[in-house]
Amino acid sequence: MSKIRSGIVGAAGYVGGELIRLLQMHPETEIVVLSRVRAEEAQDLVEVHPQFREVESLCGRPVSPFDVSLLAGECEVVFIAAPHGQAMRIVPDLLEKGVKVIDMGADFRLKDAEVFEQWYKTRHTQPDLLSQAVYGLPEVNRDEIKQASLVANPGCYPTSAALALIPLVSEKLIDLRSLIVDSKSGVSGAGRSKMTLDYFFTEVVSDFKAYSVGTHRHTPEIEQTLSIVAGESLTLSFTPHLLPISRGILSTAYATLTEETGADRIRAAFEARYETEPFVRVLPEGHLPQIKYVVGSNFCDVGFAVDSRTNRVIVLSSLDNLIKGAAGQALQNMNLMFGLPETTGLLQTPFFP
Amino acid sequence: MSKIRSGIVGAAGYVGGELIRLLQMHPETEIVVLSRVRAEEAQDLVEVHPQFREVESLCGRPVSPFDVSLLAGECEVVFIAAPHGQAMRIVPDLLEKGVKVIDMGADFRLKDAEVFEQWYKTRHTQPDLLSQAVYGLPEVNRDEIKQASLVANPGCYPTSAALALIPLVSEKLIDLRSLIVDSKSGVSGAGRSKMTLDYFFTEVVSDFKAYSVGTHRHTPEIEQTLSIVAGESLTLSFTPHLLPISRGILSTAYATLTEETGADRIRAAFEARYETEPFVRVLPEGHLPQIKYVVGSNFCDVGFAVDSRTNRVIVLSSLDNLIKGAAGQALQNMNLMFGLPETTGLLQTPFFP
Amino acid sequence: MSKIRSGIVGAAGYVGGELIRLLQMHPETEIVVLSRVRAEEAQDLVEVHPQFREVESLCGRPVSPFDVSLLAGECEVVFIAAPHGQAMRIVPDLLEKGVKVIDMGADFRLKDAEVFEQWYKTRHTQPDLLSQAVYGLPEVNRDEIKQASLVANPGCYPTSAALALIPLVSEKLIDLRSLIVDSKSGVSGAGRSKMTLDYFFTEVVSDFKAYSVGTHRHTPEIEQTLSIVAGESLTLSFTPHLLPISRGILSTAYATLTEETGADRIRAAFEARYETEPFVRVLPEGHLPQIKYVVGSNFCDVGFAVDSRTNRVIVLSSLDNLIKGAAGQALQNMNLMFGLPETTGLLQTPFFP
C-alpha cells in the first residue's frame, strides 16, 4: 500500500513542528507539502526548525508560502495548524477536491456559528460546513471520525477538561451545575508567533498567573462536548493559567457529587469508560496525574480524589498540549479517517526526564 | 531606644534564612541567637547560608544547637521556624521567662487540639496554650496581636486563601458552601530538609502536579479563619499544587455569588476591607495577581473576575510564601507586638525580574 | 542635606526598573524624572513596572517621553540606560548644564573612537568627550570617578571578567597572551525591548548556547581595562553564553601561569588587591562562586583553582548583571561622585532562594 500523502499548513509553528516530527516517524504517511500561512517565499525547513537538520526524510525540504491548489493537487490529507479564521478560507476548496482535512484551529469546533462569532469576534464564513465537520475527540466520536472528511481537532484545554469529566457527566454522578475546571498550561500552547513581551523568558520564568478568566475561547468548546455527553446543556467555570514550562497541561476539575456517589462508583465509571481507550490512562488509587509522566506521548492521564468533607470529587488530568492536545490527536484522527489502527505511529513513551 | 533582641530557632532553613535577611535590614532589631533544631554542634552561619558571607552584622555568627535557656536568657522575642511538634516543646519555657514567641510552624494555629491531632497525627502536649495563642494574621487580628505573648504565624497557603476570601465571606456575598481554593506554590514552601527525590531539580523542573488533595493540613486552618470571619462554621475544598519555581503562591478561589451580588458590590467590599491595609494590594479592574509582581515583598495582591454566566466570582491572590507567607508576616507581627509601626523594615519593593 | 535629585533615561527596561528599585531604597537620593527613549506619551510607572504598585514614593509617577531640557532642569545626576548611540546625543547638553551623567550604555566606555566604531558599527559623534569620561569600575578608577562629571558605567560581562583577572594581570602572574574568558549570562542581560523569537520562554527554557563568538562588543572593553592594568596591550578570547535564568553572570577565566606561581601566591594577590573592596568577596580555598549567592546584591564573588597538571589558573567570578553589572555599580559610582560613603544604599544581602 502506498503511503498517505499529507500536507501541513502552518509548518513553522510549535504544533507544526511537532506534527512533522510525528509524521516523520509514522510508518504509513509521507509529507508531501509543507507550507506556512504568512510566508512570502519558500524557506528551507531547517531554517525554521533547525532540529531537523540531517533528518533523512526532511532535510532539504522547503516550507512554501501557502497555496491551496498545490495542497489540493498533492495531498490526500491536509493538517491546518493556523490561527482561527484561516482554515475556513481554504477548507471548502480542499474538500471539493476530495482532500480530507484535519483542522487544528478553532474554525469548525463549535457547532453553532453564533457561539463561534460571539467568543471569537470573527464572522464565520462557512457555517454550512459546521454540521459536516466532526469534532475529533476519538474517545467520544470515534465512529463519526472514521467517516469524516473534515475533522475539527479539539483544543488542548478542551481535550484535557473533557477527558477528566466525561465519565462523571455521562453517568450523572455529579451536579452538572457545579463544574469548575482550573487548568494550567505550558507556554508552547501560546504558539510561536505572538511577539509580545508576555511570553519572554524573563517575564515568564519565575512567574505564574491566570489569564482570560471567565472569557477564554475554549470555554464553549468544553461546554459543548460535555453537554452532548450529558444530554443536556450545561455551563461551567474555566480558568486557564500559564505555567513556566514548555509543554504540558494539568487540569484540576471540581464537581459536587450527587447524593449516593462514593469513590468506588466513580472509579468504576472511569474504568468502564476508558477501559478500551488506548490513550487514556486511569491512574490507580493514590496516584494522581503529573505533567512529566505524559509529555512526549499521546497519553492523557486521569486520576481523582473524593473529598467526603465537602462532598466533592476532584479530578486531575494531564496531557502534552502539543501531542494529545494537538498533533498527536490529529494523527489519531488521521489513523481513524484512513482505516489504520488507531495507535499507528503514536506509541511513543513519555519523554522523561 | 535599644534594639529588640531576637533569636531564631530553625535558622538553617529557607524560612530561617529569609528571616535573617529581613531582620538584618530591620532598623529596630538585632539578632542575638541563631540556632537549629537538628544541629549537633555550632556551625558558622556562612556554611549554612553562603549568601551572607561578608555581610557586616552576620559574618562570623554561629548557628548553635538548640538551647532553650540560651534563647530565654538572651532574647526578647524568639522566632520558631521548625517542623510542627517542635515549638510546643519549648514555648512554655520561653513564655515563662517573659520571652515573646512567634511560632512559624503549625503547633498553635488551630484553636482545637483535637482538630490539630486529627490533621497532624501528632498529640498536642500544650492544649492550654491554644487559647492564649493569637493567630497572627494582622488583617484579621491586629489588636489581639498587639497584646500577645505567643503568636501563631499563619501558614503560607492559609494567608493566601484567607486574604482572597475574607471580604466576600465577611459580607456574605457568596454561598459559604461553595468555596473552592485551588493553590499553586513554589518549591521553597517544602522547606530545605526533606531529602526525598520529590524535590530534586530533575523531577520538578518541567513538571506540575497536585498533592495532598483533600488532605492537606492547611485546610482546617483556612476553614478556621474564614469561619471566624463568617461567624459560622464552613468547610471548603483546598487543592495545593507544586510549581516549578522557587518562590511564590498563587491561589485561585471560586465561590458562587448570592443572588444580588454584582462586580461593583464585590469591588466595594474588597476596597473597603483592605483600604487601610499596608500589605494587601487590591488590583484595579482588568488586572489580576501574578507571582512575579509580589516576590521579594510583603505584599499580597488580590484581584477578581465575575463570571456572570455561571454566577461565580473567581478571586486570585498572590504572595511570596517566604515573606508574607512566613518571615515577612512574622516581622509584621513582631512590629505589632513591640509597638513599632507595622511596616517597619518591611517596605522592600518586589524583586523583579 | 537635601537629597540628590536624580533622573533616569530608559526607565522602562530591566536595568531601569532595577535602578528605580535601588534608588527608592537609597537614603540620599530622590527620583525626580523618569523617562524612556521610545515613548510617545507619558505612562504611569505602574503600567510599565506593575511591581511598584502602591510603593509609596513611586506610585502615580509618570514615565515621560525623553526631554533633555526637563532632565537638565530638574536633575543633579542623570542615569542613562539606553542602547548605544543614544547617550552621545544628550550627554553634551546635560554636562553643559552642570548635570552629572552616569551612562550605563556603551557610548563612552572605549577610549578610542575608532575601536568603538569598529565594534559597534556606529559613528561616534562625541569623540572629544571620550577623554573626559571616566570608566566607572571603582575597583580600578575610584579616585577618578570621584572627580568625574561623566562616568561610563562598565558592561556586565566586562565587570565580571575584569574583577576575575585584575590581580593576576596586574602582578603579571600569568602569561598575558593566554587569557580566555568563558562567560554565561542570564536572559535579563538582553534587555526588555528586543522583540525576537530568540528570547521567548519556549526557545530559551531548556536550552543553552554560545553567541557572538569572537565578535561580542564587550571584548574590546575587557581588553582595554586589563591592558591598562597590565601596563601593556593585550588581547583575549571572550565567549558569552545564554543561561536559562533571569539574572546573574558566571565567568570562567583561564590563564597560563608564569613559571614560579603557586596557589599561595595567587591567593595573596587576590586578597591584597580586594582586601578593602566592599563589594568583591574573595572566596576561601575550596569555595567557588555561584550565581545564587550574589543575585540581589552588589557583590562580585571571586574564587579560583590552580591546575598544576596544565599549569593554568582557572578563576571564577559571579555577579548580578542588573546590580554589580549595571544599576548597583551605577549607584556605587554616584556615591563616589557625590562624596557619599561608597556603600550607601547598596548593602542588600543576596536574595536566595
Add this chain to the structure above:
Amino acid sequence: MSKIRSGIVGAAGYVGGELIRLLQMHPETEIVVLSRVRAEEAQDLVEVHPQFREVESLCGRPVSPFDVSLLAGECEVVFIAAPHGQAMRIVPDLLEKGVKVIDMGADFRLKDAEVFEQWYKTRHTQPDLLSQAVYGLPEVNRDEIKQASLVANPGCYPTSAALALIPLVSEKLIDLRSLIVDSKSGVSGAGRSKMTLDYFFTEVVSDFKAYSVGTHRHTPEIEQTLSIVAGESLTLSFTPHLLPISRGILSTAYATLTEETGADRIRAAFEARYETEPFVRVLPEGHLPQIKYVVGSNFCDVGFAVDSRTNRVIVLSSLDNLIKGAAGQALQNMNLMFGLPETTGLLQTPFFP
C-alpha cells in the same frame, strides 16, 4: 531472526530509564531482565518509572534485585548503568558465560589501572580486562567495537569533548598544549540517587556554577581519547558546570591554531572527518550548536568559529547527555556489536520544544 535478549543493571536511574525507553522502540531487541543494584526486593517497573504505565511491552515488568546468574542465563547483552566499582564485580562472570557487556560506568574506560585508581580513588580489581575492553566511541573505534565482547561506553562529557576536538587534534591543526574544554551539563547527568541538597530544585533553579575544577574524573578519559587520536600524550584543562536544565551538554573548546591554519582548513577537517558519521552534524558557517536542537536525539552537533585576533579556534559541541552521552551511544555500540545497521532504533529527531 529472533530479537536480541537484553538486560539492564541500574534500571531505576535516569540512564536506565532512557535505555528502557530506547530499547522498547528498538526493532531488534527485547528486554528480558531489569535489575537494580541497591534493590532488596523486586518492584514493579511502573513504581520506579511511572511514565511507562500501560506501555505495552513494559507494564507489569519487575525490576529485580541484582542477580548475575539470572542475567547470565537470560541475556545476550547486558547494559550496566551503575556507579563505578559495580561493573568490575560482575563483568567477569558475564563474559565467561558468553554475554556481551556494555558498561556505561567508568570501570573499563581508562586503559591504565593506575590512572583509574588515582582519579577514582578505588582499587581496580580487574586490570586484566582493561586491554580487552573497547572504548565505545564509534567515531573512533567502530571496527574494534564490532569485534568486542566488552565495551566501555564513554562518559557524557568525554563524548562531547572528544567529538569537538578530534578533527583538529588528528590533523594537528592546533597546538596540543593549548586545549581547554569548558563544559556545561544539565542536572540529569548527576544521576537519580545522589541525595544531597546540591541537586534540590530550589538550590539549582536560578543558579549556575562550576564544580570539580581541575579534578573531574572525566579529565583523563578525554585526554586518553585525544592522545590516541593525536598519536602523542596530551593534557588539557576541563571545567564542568551545572546548568539549570534537565538534559543536555554544551562544550566550548578552545585551542590555539598552528601557524597556517584558516577557517577553511578547519572546516575541511571537520567535514572530512564526520562526513560519513550518522550522528555527528557539522553545522554550516554562521551556525553554532545549541542544546535544544539535539535533546531527544542521538545527534552530536559540532560548530566552530575562528578568532583571528587571538589565533584561536573555538569549537562548540552539543549532545543529549542521556542519549549520545549514555543510552543512545550504548545502543549504537550494541548495533555494531551485533552486526545491525548502526542507526537501528536511533533515528529519533530531537524533541523540541
